[in-house]
Amino acid sequence: MPKLKTHKGTKARVKITGRGKVTAMRSGKRHLNYKKSGKRIRQGRTDLVLAKPAADAIKRLLPYD
Numbered sequence: 001m002p003k004l005k006t007h008k009g010t011k012a013r014v015k016i017t018g019r020g021k022v023t024a025m026r027s028g029k030r031h032l033n034y035k036k037s038g039k040r041i042r043q044g045r046t047d048l049v050l051a052k053p054a055a056d057a058i059k060r061l062l063p064y065d
Helices: 008-013 038-043 052-061
Strands: 014-016 022-025 047-049
Touching: 008 014, 022 052
Parallel strands: none
Antiparallel strands: 014 022, 022 047
């Protein structure tokens, strides 16, 4: 069977933890921050742990990670 290719766009955006969970940065922090509250910007600092259905779909795109 041929090797599977890694989806490079997904690899740049998500990380798989040692226990197999998928983490991603939260959205909505790049621009237009002047109108967002400080609380909203602070809460965006932490990584988001994706739900299992979404994580399973992403793991198919990253076969060797």
